[in-house]
Amino acid sequence: MLDLAVVGGGPGGYVAAIKAAQAGLKVALIERDRLGGVCLNWGCIPSKNLIHQAKLVSQLDDLVAIGAATSTGGVDYTLMQEKSRDVVEQLTTGIRGLMKKNQVVVHEASASLVTPTELALSNGERVSARNIILATGSSPTALSDFPVDEQVVLTSTGILAQKHLPKRLAIVGAGAIGCEFAYIMSKLGVDVSLFEAQDHVLPLEDRDISKALADYFESTGVTVAVGSTVSPSSITTKGVALSVSHQGKSSQQNFDQVLVVVGRKPNSADLGLEAVGVAIEASGHIKTNASGQTSVANVYAIGDVTNSPALAHVAIYEAELVIDRILGKGELAPLDSSLVPAAIYCEPQVASVGVTEQEARDSGRDIKVVKFSLSGAGKSIAVGQPFGFVKLITDKATDELVGAHIIGKDASEMINQLVLAKTAELLPVDIASSIYAHPTISESIAEAARAVIDRPIHS
Amino acid sequence: MSTDYVMPKLAMAMNEGTVAEWLVSDGDFVQRGELLLTVETEKTAYEVEAPDSGFFRILVGAGETRDCGTVLGVFYESVEALTAPNADSQSQTPSAPAADTPPRDTNATVSAGRDTVPDKATAAQNNVVTSSVPVTTGRLKASPLAKRMAKDAGLDLHRMTGTGPGGRIVKRDVEAQLRSQPHIRPQSIGATANQEDVLATIPITGMRHAIASRLIESLQTTAQLSSFWESNLSRLLEVRRQLVAKEEELGTRISVNAMLVKAMIYGIRRVPIANSCVVDDQIRIHRDVHVGVAVSVPGSTEYDSGLLVPVLRHADKLGLAELDLAMKALVQKAKDGACTADDFTGSTITFSTTAGLAPPGHRSTPVLNLPNAMLVGPSTPKDKPWAVEGEIKIQTVLPVSVTFDHRALDGDPAVRFMNAMHEAIENPNLLLL
Numbered sequence A: 001m002l003d004l005a006v007v008g009g010g011p012g013g014y015v016a017a018i019k020a021a022q023a024g025l026k027v028a029l030i031e032r033d034r035l036g037g038v039c040l041n042w043g044c045i046p047s048k049n050l051i052h053q054a055k056l057v058s059q060l061d062d063l064v065a066i067g068a069a070t071s072t073g074g075v076d077y078t079l080m081q082e083k084s085r086d087v088v089e090q091l092t093t094g095i096r097g098l099m100k101k102n103q104v105v106v107h108e109a110s111a112s113l114v115t116p117t118e119l120a121l122s123n124g125e126r127v128s129a130r131n132i133i134l135a136t137g138s139s140p141t142a143l144s145d146f147p148v149d150e151q152v153v154l155t156s157t158g159i160l161a162q163k164h165l166p167k168r169l170a171i172v173g174a175g176a177i178g179c180e181f182a183y184i185m186s187k188l189g190v191d192v193s194l195f196e197a198q199d200h201v202l203p204l205e206d207r208d209i210s211k212a213l214a215d216y217f218e219s220t221g222v223t224v225a226v227g228s229t230v231s232p233s234s235i236t237t238k239g240v241a242l243s244v245s246h247q248g249k250s251s252q253q254n255f256d257q258v259l260v261v262v263g264r265k266p267n268s269a270d271l272g273l274e275a276v277g278v279a280i281e282a283s284g285h286i287k288t289n290a291s292g293q294t295s296v297a298n299v300y301a302i303g304d305v306t307n308s309p310a311l312a313h314v315a316i317y318e319a320e321l322v323i324d325r326i327l328g329k330g331e332l333a334p335l336d337s338s339l340v341p342a343a344i345y346c347e348p349q350v351a352s353v354g355v356t357e358q359e360a361r362d363s364g365r366d367i368k369v370v371k372f373s374l375s376g377a378g379k380s381i382a383v384g385q386p387f388g389f390v391k392l393i394t395d396k397a398t399d400e401l402v403g404a405h406i407i408g409k410d411a412s413e414m415i416n417q418l419v420l421a422k423t424a425e426l427l428p429v430d431i432a433s434s435i436y437a438h439p440t441i442s443e444s445i446a447e448a449a450r451a452v453i454d455r456p457i458h459s
Numbered sequence B: 001m002s003t004d005y006v007m008p009k010l011a012m013a014m015n016e017g018t019v020a021e022w023l024v025s026d027g028d029f030v031q032r033g034e035l036l037l038t039v040e041t042e043k044t045a046y047e048v049e050a051p052d053s054g055f056f057r058i059l060v061g062a063g064e065t066r067d068c069g070t071v072l073g074v075f076y077e078s079v080e081a082l083t084a085p086n087a088d089s090q091s092q093t094p095s096a097p098a099a100d101t102p103p104r105d106t107n108a109t110v111s112a113g114r115d116t117v118p119d120k121a122t123a124a125q126n127n128v129v130t131s132s133v134p135v136t137t138g139r140l141k142a143s144p145l146a147k148r149m150a151k152d153a154g155l156d157l158h159r160m161t162g163t164g165p166g167g168r169i170v171k172r173d174v175e176a177q178l179r180s181q182p183h184i185r186p187q188s189i190g191a192t193a194n195q196e197d198v199l200a201t202i203p204i205t206g207m208r209h210a211i212a213s214r215l216i217e218s219l220q221t222t223a224q225l226s227s228f229w230e231s232n233l234s235r236l237l238e239v240r241r242q243l244v245a246k247e248e249e250l251g252t253r254i255s256v257n258a259m260l261v262k263a264m265i266y267g268i269r270r271v272p273i274a275n276s277c278v279v280d281d282q283i284r285i286h287r288d289v290h291v292g293v294a295v296s297v298p299g300s301t302e303y304d305s306g307l308l309v310p311v312l313r314h315a316d317k318l319g320l321a322e323l324d325l326a327m328k329a330l331v332q333k334a335k336d337g338a339c340t341a342d343d344f345t346g347s348t349i350t351f352s353t354t355a356g357l358a359p360p361g362h363r364s365t366p367v368l369n370l371p372n373a374m375l376v377g378p379s380t381p382k383d384k385p386w387a388v389e390g391e392i393k394i395q396t397v398l399p400v401s402v403t404f405d406h407r408a409l410d411g412d413p414a415v416r417f418m419n420a421m422h423e424a425i426e427n428p429n430l431l432l433l
Helices: A012-020 A037-042 A042-064 A077-101 A158-159 A176-189 A207-219 A312-327 A357-362 A377-384 A410-425 A428-432 A444-450 B079-083 B120-126 B144-153 B171-178 B207-221 B234-245 B255-271 B320-335 B411-426 B428-432
Strands: A002-007 A029-030 A103-110 A109-115 A117-121 A127-134 A138-140 A167-171 A192-197 A223-228 A228-236 A240-246 A249-255 A256-260 A264-266 A299-301 A342-344 A349-354 A367-373 A388-395 A401-408 B002-006 B016-022 B037-038 B045-049 B054-058 B065-067 B071-076 B117-119 B135-138 B222-233 B276-279 B282-285 B292-293 B297-299 B306-310 B347-350 B373-378 B380-386 B390-406
Touching: A002 A012, A012 A029, A012 A037, A012 A077, A012 A312, A029 A127, A029 A299, A037 A042, A037 A077, A037 A158, A042 A077, A042 A158, A042 A176, A042 B373, A127 A312, A158 A176, A158 A256, A167 A176, A167 A249, A176 A192, A176 A207, A176 A342, A207 A223, A207 A349, A207 A357, A207 A388, A207 A401, A240 A256, A299 A312, A342 A410, A349 A410, A357 A367, A357 A388, A357 A401, A367 A444, A377 A444, A388 A410, A388 A444, A401 A410, A410 A428, A410 A444, A428 A444, B002 B054, B054 B079, B071 B079, B144 B171, B144 B207, B207 B306, B222 B411, B234 B255, B234 B390, B234 B411, B234 B428, B255 B320, B255 B347, B255 B373, B255 B411, B255 B428, B292 B320, B297 B320, B373 B411, B411 B428
Parallel strands: A002 A029, A002 A127, A029 A103, A127 A299, A167 A192, A167 A256, A192 A223, B292 B347, B347 B373
Antiparallel strands: A109 A117, A117 A127, A138 A264, A228 A240, A240 A249, A342 A349, A349 A401, A367 A388, A388 A401, B002 B071, B016 B037, B016 B065, B037 B045, B054 B071, B117 B135, B222 B390, B276 B282, B297 B306, B373 B390, B380 B390
């Protein structure tokens, strides 16, 4: 009998397998598709590569605009796609190497629980282990109106797989994924319309940030329709006609393709959960306690299949928590969602940690809010990216940093400073008293902190 | 190596608690910060977090009641220790040889890199999370936020156990300490060697800081005006004597204070703006009367005092006996340190008496209790010659001082309120209304 079997080889699953193996446990990892999971194969990683390439195109366009370069004559999307798949290939190979190095046995199959210590694999094999971690992730949520064929009606997986660009693309859902594709596709010359049912894009983010991003998108030619409802009036192999209801007006709009990105649902079916008594919530998420244990003591669940924020870095932290628990160590604190950053990689980037201004006010907290425009940092002007701001929300009584929100160039890199500050419980005075390298865009964070303690300089 | 888990002291007035439910199973590995058990007191139920990590042995079953500080369970570092034949609470096996306990993993210990001196007196006093809270004498590891919060609350970080990375004291540790000890005594009492003439040093932190900052804010942001008058108390005292004779039937010995609050409510009926607050550039005149009652409580030393203003809700809906009982219960609760934040919010007018403490006939200029626009401050009555129906008689006379916010009330409504209250004190029949 093994010490541990991990079902699912995404960022949570493979990290759990490696960490357990490093501690001397005998470990098997079962993956039905490809190591690395959605994040590496059909999510974060290939999209980040496409974003990078889109940004290069956009930078070339900037040079053309000032006459410093001649027209590039368009892009070859097929080659761009190949490049993004190369990146994926390189990283999955890396994970395979790590599995081998740590002597984790990898099974290419799907699995379901037969008993709390035994899994039946789709290839007929059986795996027995004292502890089992379910890390099966999530899949795109489908809308019944939009039958997915990955040709005309696409999920994020389909759009990352296709080798040609549409002329007109509708994106339904302006969450992180919708906004990232709106950026990529519009930069590559696609005519993009972004539809969101809620009254602002990035519904989980601070309202100021959402508004700034929507305004920016519109200034770059993306049509943004918040508070809108859409349904297909006809879908053919050539395209889709959408009935759009927006600001009290109805219209019919034609697109080559529609990308449906309205959230993700947990992959908790067909795991044999009922058979062994692992409880799930009405939403399908597996119920767990603060250390990842399910209702069956030796069965754990981590990542998107549970109710915690569907982010790779959350799954990785949970993997470490569960392995600590199995090993009987207790170095990590339970996941505190107020310390989990979110990052959206469109241009301008959006990143945040902690609560939004709205949430802070709704909770009745007495807060102070400061904003510092990135245009106040010399570097932002120098590199021609002055758009955006840093917004800090602090508790009036204690100065505790309760929320931090950034929109602008490299926001996803800058947010980590504030995650560190918030996790270490630093106060604005600590940040304001630090010496930041000059010129950097990060100086905006120090400036914002200075504003919190009423010592602003560049504002 | 094991750590005892004792019945925590969750409120200043708590002496014992009942284990309502264990939220972990016997033998479970419990992670620091996870919910461990539900403790019930006479007043409320608390969900309590685990202060430590380890394999947990339950020693006291659900439904059992124990004094604060009594061992309820033990955290063990390993399964082996948990299942060892003699595994038991440290406090129950004091003779266990030290050599039997292996050194703790330096990454995991709370006191890594620090000199610690067990301080039994502190442990008994604190009773916070473990049976022995060490006093740190070496370098202190605490987050800037924890330091700020501890300073504001007057807590001594050296007497706290850190649960952050590497034993660092973090926000949740300070919060846990605040929950367990709402009114901690500052540690720096007493003269230091080179300051022999200083009887005591009282840091302006915690309650003292709250009093200081609120009163300064009151004086600096309002237009305060104080006024005085005297009322003949003789008839009210006669009515009270009759009510006191009925003490058994009424279930309480009616106090003069309760009758004065009634008179104040009569005044509010006649002049509603006396029952108002100034908030966000608005004067809010309230229909319901929630009386902030100033209560003197012990300070951090024998020399100073503390002041709390808990709120007597819906005073206008209470009959005289109910009002008297409710006010006495509220004052006792405040003195017991059992009030919660909710008890201190929402007053619409303030009642602050110095009767019995101040010399007879005493007057003052009380400072407004924000955001209330009116404060009524009666003091100690005085027997003096008084004209009664054209004759000079010796009467008991009550001095009353009020302070009001001139932003909300001008002289006209303010003096009409005072006059109505005066009328009700001198004609206690009006208190029946």
